[in-house]
Amino acid sequence: MQKRRFTALLAGLVTSAALGLAMPASAQPYQDEYKLSTVLGEAFPWGWGAKRWADLVAEKTEGRIKIKVYPGTSLVSGDQTKEFTALRQGIIDMAVGSTINWSPQVKELNLFALPFLMPDHKAIDALTQGRVGRQMFEMLAERDVVPLAWGENGFREVSNSKKPIRTPTDLTGMKMRVVGSPLFLATFNALGANPTQMSWADAQPAMATGAVDGQENPLAVFNAAKLHTVDQKHLTLWGYVADPLIFVVNKKVWNSWTEADREAVTAAAQQAAKEEIARARAGISADDDKLLKEIEANGVAVVRLSDAERDAFRTATAGVYKEWAEKVGADLVKQAEEDIAKR
Known part of the structure; x- marks a missing residue:
């Protein structure tokens, strides 16, 4: 009796497969x-x-x-x-x-x-x-x-081992580690820097040896990775992109x-x-700046840009924005700009 039931069940499964019927998710083995x-x-x-x-x-x-x-x-x-x-x-x-x-x-x-x-x-x-x-x-x-x-x-902030960054010209010739994205290369080239793509695993050794002068990352990453220990002693809050x-x-x-x-x-x-x-x-707002204070306590000089100073960087990268907005999709970018304006 048990053997006949198993044979019938097997036949049913074969028939389902032959007919292309989907098996229920519950019948699929989990890893x-x-x-x-x-x-x-x-x-x-x-x-x-x-x-x-x-x-x-x-x-x-x-x-x-x-x-x-x-x-x-x-x-x-x-x-x-x-x-x-x-x-x-x-x-x-x-x-x-x-x-x-x-x-x-x-x-x-x-x-x-x-x-x-x-x-x-x-x-x-x-x-x-x-x-x-x-x-x-x-x-x-x-x-x-x-x-x-x-x-x-x-938001990704910029740091380096050389000097405070307050204007686009401060980045001229600076060797900057960036992620593997053509858009990031275009942005830093527009600012006169010398961007180099590398993985995060390679970035910290490169900063420690001076192979690169700086990098850009969120404050939580900067602090947790202890970038002050690899000579990243100048940090500028410019919030140019978020991730x-x-x-x-x-x-x-x-x-x-x-x-x-x-x-x-x-x-x-x-x-x-x-x-x-x-x-x-956490820790990076006017109401809660605990993380920023911790970074400064590690000997990092933090530059806070005025609206006018930040606008200078926006103007310097406007051509990159326009070029890449077309690649992303004009309608999508317009939609994003509208939603941000309504926020």
Whole structure:
């Protein structure tokens, strides 16, 4: 009797496969462990957010989905710009990724790196939490991934070992480490600097040896990475671009989970993202400047630009903004500008 039932069940499965019928997600085996890629470790808000997501998923799925976080983009040998491709191919199962690092594959993500587009955190929120953010998620969903939530690495400030930066001419000839994005090269070339693309793993040794003079990163990264110890003693708050993060899952992995577990993973991503953004913004405002004071206490001279001084940098990069706005998509950029103006 038991043998006949097994034979009937097997026949049914074969028939379903022959007819091309989709198997229910619950019938698909879960992996023992899912690989989650991120650039930075737990000492940084970015890496903390990834670990928080993994922990929340384990909790909300009662251990059915176990996630291991791989910082340093170690799953792609540290090459940040290859992370999105590896995610699409299934080499990586999940990621908390940077819009900057994924922009070579998804040109629309360059929107966030247009120089001086976003003046404050309300502007970031207007984009990521509004129609632009929804449109970005729709674009990503067409590329073999399922985006679930927006996080944040923060506004990128510029530092160096040579002198205070107050005007575009202060950057003339300065060797600057930048991420692997053509838009960043264009921006720093427009400012007269000598930009060099390199991974974050290579950046700190390069600063320590003087191979590069400076870099640009959010304040939380500057502090957690102890960049004052690699001679980054001049820091200018110019907020020229911000770096939203995206919590995503590979589409095949997503489709292998039950509907209930998908909902749990989504809820976990949204909670972790909200908490991560709060961490990324902590200590850098007029009301809460604890992080800035800590940076200054380490011997770093902090330059706070006036509106007129910041406008000089905006003017110097206006040509880059115009050129790249066309590459990103004129309609999308216009939409972003309108939403920021309404904030």
